[in-house]
Amino acid sequence: MVQTEAAMEAYNAYWLNSPLPAADVLWMVVILVIAIVALWQARTFVSQF
Amino acid sequence: MDLQLLKKQEHQRRVRKGFMWALFCAILWGLWYIPGTVVWVLNPFDEMYAEIAATNGDGMSLIITAVLITAFNALTVILALMVWNGVLGKFGEMKRTLKEFNPCSKWFFLASIFGGPMAILGSFIAMGFVGGAFAAVAALMYPVVGSILASKWYGEKISKRAFAGIVFIIFGGITIFGGGLLTEIGAGNVVWIGYIGGLMAAVGWGIEGAIAGKGLDIAEPDVGLTLRFLGENIIWWVIAVPILAILGFPMFKYALMVFEPLTMLVLVFAGITFGFCYVTWYKSFPLIGVGRGQGIGNLYGLFAVVFIALFFGDIPDWTILVGGALCLIGSSIMFSEDTSQLESLRGE
Numbered sequence: 449m450v451q452t453e454a455a456m457e458a459y460n461a462y463w464l465n466s467p468l469p470a471a472d473v474l475w476m477v478v479i480l481v482i483a484i485v486a487l488w489q490a491r492t493f494v495s496q497f
Numbered sequence: 498m499d500l501q502l503l504k505k506q507e508h509q510r511r512v513r514k515g516f517m518w519a520l521f522c523a524i525l526w527g528l529w530y531i532p533g534t535v536v537w538v539l540n541p542f543d544e545m546y547a548e549i550a551a552t553n554g555d556g557m558s559l560i561i562t563a564v565l566i567t568a569f570n571a572l573t574v575i576l577a578l579m580v581w582n583g584v585l586g587k588f589g590e591m592k593r594t595l596k597e598f599n600p601c602s603k604w605f606f607l608a609s610i611f612g613g614p615m616a617i618l619g620s621f622i623a624m625g626f627v628g629g630a631f632a633a634v635a636a637l638m639y640p641v642v643g644s645i646l647a648s649k650w651y652g653e654k655i656s657k658r659a660f661a662g663i664v665f666i667i668f669g670g671i672t673i674f675g676g677g678l679l680t681e682i683g684a685g686n687v688v689w690i691g692y693i694g695g696l697m698a699a700v701g702w703g704i705e706g707a708i709a710g711k712g713l714d715i716a717e718p719d720v721g722l723t724l725r726f727l728g729e730n731i732i733w734w735v736i737a738v739p740i741l742a743i744l745g746f747p748m749f750k751y752a753l754m755v756f757e758p759l760t761m762l763v764l765v766f767a768g769i770t771f772g773f774c775y776v777t778w779y780k781s782f783p784l785i786g787v788g789r790g791q792g793i794g795n796l797y798g799l800f801a802v803v804f805i806a807l808f809f810g811d812i813p814d815w816t817i818l819v820g821g822a823l824c825l826i827g828s829s830i831m832f833s834e835d836t837s838q839l840e841s842l843r844g845e
Contacts, residue, residue: 451540451759458538459759465810475531475808476766482528483769486521486777487584490719493514493780494585 515784516832518777519793525774527800531808532767534624536566539763541754548747556626556690561746563621568733569755571613571726573768574775578723581776591720604712605721609728612705614737617729619697626691636695637798637824638670642703644788647710653786658834662792665827670699672820703791709779710787718779725779726772792831799825 451459463471536542542562550558582588594601620636641663647653655663712721742748755761774797781790798821805811813821 450757452544455538455540455543458543459535462535462538462809466808467810468807471808475528475804476762479525479528479531479766479770482521482524483773486525486773487581489517489521490581490585490776490780496510 511784515781515790516793518781519785519790520796521777522774522781522790522794523796524800525770525777526794526797527802527804529767529770529774530624530801531804532763532770533570533621534805534809536760536763536767537562537624539760540757541751541760542566545747545751559626560618560622560690561741561748563618564733564737564741565748565751567613567617567621568730568738568752569764570617570767570771571729571733573764574726574772575723575730575768576765577768577772578719578726578776581773582719582723585719587717587719590717591723594716594720595724601712601716601721602724604708605716605725606728608705608708608712609725609732611701611708612725613729613732616698616701616705619694619701622694623691623698624694626688626694636698636702637666637795637820638699639702639706640788640791640795641667641670642700643706643791646704646707647787650707651711653710653788655788656834659788659792659831662827662829662831663788665830666792666795666824669820669823669825669827672816672823706778706782706787706791710782713779713783718783719776722776722779726775789831789834792828795824795828 460472468474537546542565545565546558546562549561553561582591616636616639623636644653644655644659644663648655709721709725738748738752755764778790778794781794784790785793802813802817802821806813
């Protein structure tokens with residue numbers, strides 16, 4: 449199924465008041481960056497302990 | 498070099514890492530509220546909510562929809578944890594731990610009952626009935642439950658400083674619950690089930706932490722946590738979802754409609770944040786103890802409010818801000834504790 453117009457409207461409304469640019473994409477970028485840093489730290493941790 | 502000095506340095510390094518993992522947990526947990534909130538308005542969940550609400554009312558509809566969202570959240574968490582364990586080369590260890598049910602895996606399956614049906618579902622209920630910021634901070638009381646249980650059950654040491662931190666968190670929690678409740682009573686709109694959801698989250702995660710602390714005495718956190726989510730997936734997909742379908746709710750109809758790119762994308766990001774936050778939470782327990790790990794992990798409330806303000810532009814109510822600040826002070830008191838106090842996490 450595809451998203452209905454009402455669902456997309458509700459989804460897009462979340463980012464309208466954000467003070468950040470392109471907040472609808474930026475939140476995913478922030479998650480990916482932090483997740484990669486955590487994974488890298490976990491690799492380092494495995495080799496140290 | 499002096500052996501005692503080396504031992505002290507190694508101990509300090511372990512404590513620093515423990516606090517680092519707890520902080521990662523807090524950041525990722527706070528971020529989870531972004532996909533955890535927006536997923537509700539996407540198909541098929543919005544249509545599922547509308548269909549059930551038309552026949553069973555809004556309250557029931559919210560809980561049933563939350564079950565399906567939580568089940569999918571558990572599924573994407575397992576995918577994220579497979580990546581995590583794959584990168585760390587832990588699949589062999591996973592097989593070994595799974596085989597040892599009685600000494601190891603049983604604790605993680607037990608943890609999944611309190612963390613899944615109780616805490617995560619409760620958090621979704623709080624989010625749906627009251628709001629994302631409320632749900633994020635309502636569960637802040639969970640370290641109180643976790644540290645008391647860990648202390649009574651297997652003698653984890655709770656210092657005066659850690660106790661002071663807990664007291665601040667209790668007052669923070671009271672401010673959050675009481676303030677929000679007073680505001681809603683004034684408006685004549687008390688959504689009790691939202692507050693019950695918040696309570697379920699606090700008690701559920703506290704009990705889960707204490708149980709996990711016991712299991713982590715003999716098992717690895719990365720693997721233990723994956724088994725805990727394996728247990729949660731079984732609870733949702735083998736027990737809860739089929740039972741609700743038998744009771745006449747359209748669970749499988751909407752479960753099969755979830756394969757839509759945007760919905761899947763949001764669920765995958767919910768899985769990454771939740772899976773990674775949980776695994777870092779578990780990693781902190783053997784290094785700094787359940788009470789402190791949960792105390793620092795508690796900063797998720799603050800991060801959630803910050804991320805919600807940044808990405809949604811929502812300005813939180815003053816009671817949530819005051820309560821969140823008190824909880825933050827409590828967590829900071831634990832964080833700044835002298836590390837020599839942590840040399841042995843258990844009582845003699």
